Amino acid sequence: MAKKHRAMPDPMPSEASPFREDGKLSRRAYEKALSELHVELVALQRWVQETGAKVCILFEGRDGAGKGGSIKAITERVSPRVFRVIALPSPTEREKSQMYVQRYIQHLPAAGEIVIFDRSWYNRAGVERVMGFCSEAQAERFLEMAPGIERAIIESGVILLKYWLEVSPEEQTRRLEARIQDGRKLWKLSPMDLLSYSRWYDYSRARDAMFLATDTSWAPWYVVPSDDKKRARLNLIRHMLRHIPYEAPKRPKVKLPKRQKAGAYVEPDYPFKLIPDGFATPR
Numbered sequence: 001m002a003k004k005h006r007a008m009p010d011p012m013p014s015e016a017s018p019f020r021e022d023g024k025l026s027r028r029a030y031e032k033a034l035s036e037l038h039v040e041l042v043a044l045q046r047w048v049q050e051t052g053a054k055v056c057i058l059f060e061g062r063d064g065a066g067k068g069g070s071i072k073a074i075t076e077r078v079s080p081r082v083f084r085v086i087a088l089p090s091p092t093e094r095e096k097s098q099m100y101v102q103r104y105i106q107h108l109p110a111a112g113e114i115v116i117f118d119r120s121w122y123n124r125a126g127v128e129r130v131m132g133f134c135s136e137a138q139a140e141r142f143l144e145m146a147p148g149i150e151r152a153i154i155e156s157g158v159i160l161l162k163y164w165l166e167v168s169p170e171e172q173t174r175r176l177e178a179r180i181q182d183g184r185k186l187w188k189l190s191p192m193d194l195l196s197y198s199r200w201y202d203y204s205r206a207r208d209a210m211f212l213a214t215d216t217s218w219a220p221w222y223v224v225p226s227d228d229k230k231r232a233r234l235n236l237i238r239h240m241l242r243h244i245p246y247e248a249p250k251r252p253k254v255k256l257p258k259r260q261k262a263g264a265y266v267e268p269d270y271p272f273k274l275i276p277d278g279f280a281t282p283r
Contacts, residue, residue: 030230037237038077043248044241045078045114050249052111054158057240058120061165062203063193064175066226066233070165071116073233074240084109087118100124100142101149109158121146125210130202131195143213150219159244163236164207164223169200171227 018029048055059067075083086107095103101121109115125146129139154160167175176197179189196203215221222239226232 024228025230025234027230030234033234034073034237037234037241040241041074041078041237044244044246045082046249047246048114049082049112053244053246054109054111054156055114055244056109056117056153056158056160057114058117058122058160058162059165060119060122060126060163061224061226062167062172063196064172064179065165065167066229067118067165068188069229070163070224070226070233070236071118074116074237082112083114083116085116085118100138101145108153121149122210122214125214126203126206127192127196129206130199131192143210146214147216147219150214150216154218160219161240161243162219162221163240164211164221165226165232165236166223167226172197 018026047053059071061067071085075085084107086104088103088107091103104117104121107115107117121142124134124139124142128134129136134142150160176189176193179185179193211221224232224236
């Protein structure tokens with residue numbers, strides 16, 4: 001018998017209006033809803049650990065679509081030893097000589113793990129194809145093979161979810177310009193982002209071909225509209241939780257033990273090297 005899904009928290013807090021004047025979700029509403037979903041993610045974590053489940057989540061999408069922020073929202077309150085984020089750099093010369101998916105397969109989850117790919121083997125269907133890092137024949141061959149590989153992954157006991165975050169041209173422009181202007185975000189802007197930005201419709205065609213070839217009944221693509229990043233994150237997490245049949249194990253009662261007595265211990269009299277306090281003491 002299939003396991004029942006846990007009831008999710010209400011999608012919106014019960015305040016008068018969870019939206020700002022521009023129609024986007026307010027920060028207050030977002031933080032309240034995200035806090036409730038974090039409790040569920042911790043429950044998912046405990047279930048995965050205790051049952052030995054294996055979960056793999058792929059994040060794909062256009063540059064600036066919010067993949068990193070969504071992954072951070074998922075992982076900020078859980079253990080990095082259970083929720084492992086994989087963001088592979090460009091392949092080495094040795095990796096280029098291997099079977100294409102080989103460098104990804106080794107990172108698939110073992111029992112008790114949730115692996116999140118921040119871009120995945122679908123690089124071949126996207127950036128590699130558009131930017132000419134692989135041949136058209138290699139890209140087509142990948143699209144032919146991917147459904148079979150994913151079926152094998154699922155048949156090995158892995159729960160596989162694939163998300164594509166989609167952003168509008170106008171919102172992508174706004175976000176990339178913000179990266180240029182904000183010194184805190186400069187690291188997010190690479191030369192490849194700029195090249196990708198100029199080839200919007202090449203990426204659209206590559207995305208369409210990828211969906212057509214790899215949107216299967218056993219591993220479908222789920223598209224997340226992400227112009228409103230806060231709403232997109234909440235919708236994505238709720239969808240993810242609904243598609244994993246977890247049941248949180250019963251939480252044991254925890255009570256702090258008594259702390260030991262000092263006995264003969266005496267605080268040392270040498271000065272500790274305290275860091276300076278950069279804030280003025282209130283008067």
